[in-house]
């Protein structure tokens with residue numbers, strides 16, 4: 253168990269530059285870390301394959317990859333095992349830093365050359381580039397990702413001095429899809445080796461994905477007001493806050509998005525002999541930026557944990573009331589302010605997350621008739637849930 257945790261951690265904290273680089277031209281994709289984790293697991297599988305006593309390209313479990321290997325005949329198993337032994341060093345060269353391989357995320361789907369058949373990835377041998385459909389990659393298990401990327405790396409290897417395509421027979425893998433079938437088998441064998449190396453979890457999980465386009469949520473908590481505000485407003489208690497949030501990202505893998513916060517703040521106190529109360533209804537449109545805390549094997553619950561930073565400008569209506577034994581005094585004001593929020597999102601299942609939010613708000617206003625003044629930056633801590641899809 254301990255070694256497995258260490259291995260998972262080593263893949264997580266592996267600097268992004270350790271493996272072949274991703275290149276998309278616009279600087280960083282939220283899923284880069286997942287791809288690096290996949291490359292790390294393939295590297296671990298490669299190492300495992302060379303030192304393992306267990307039979308390569310064979311297994312007796314009930315995973316999807318195992319089912320594929322179980323269908324092979326003896327000649328196919330032997331061919332696959334021999335291929336791995338003889339190509340492991342070449343594969344290593346493709347995996348690591350000095351590799352000439354680059355990756356490109358594609359948002360709008362990929363079709364096989366000259367056909368309408370949708371595929372998860374395409375390898376361009378001439379420029380050593382692997383194109384990956386980011387939506388499909390996102391929805392895969394760790395084992396499926398290893399199988400896919402190993403298949404694509406297979407196109408960058410050669411066999412008997414020839415390129416490996418998808419069409420035609422390859423050794424004991426006969427028929428017009430022989431080569432494609434072999435690369436799928438090779439990918440499955442690497443997924444199994446990654447499991448044997450404990451580089452990925454054996455079972456895929458259903459943790460909510462951090463790669464969503466829209467997130468809505470609600471958080472509640474309290475805000476501590478300034479001393480000056482407390483004494484002038486006669487409310488010497490923390491303010492109750494309800495925060496309803498929506499954030500939109502153009503792609504499930506975008507880091508920058510648009511955000512909107514509706515915030516309702518209210519307070520009341522009668523301990524001083526004066527019944528005082530207020531409420532503020534505020535709207536902050538703004539921008540949000542997000543990133544993963546650790547990335548890594550997405551089947552592990554730590555991986556989808558992410559954080560967001562949101563900054564907005566807006567404001568709304570503030571209403572105050574004071575009441576003594578004889579009179580009620582009311583005042584209201586339109587206020588303009590700025591809002592900054594840092595939120596941590598911890599995955600549950602079904603797209604849900606638990607949130608912890610820390611925010612700062614600057615909403616200066618003065619209600620002269622009541623002598624109430626608010627001019628400090630106030631902090632709030634909120635807890636809640638959100639749903640991303």
Ligand SMILES: [Zn+2]
Nearest residue numbers: 403418432435
């Ligand atoms: Zn292929």
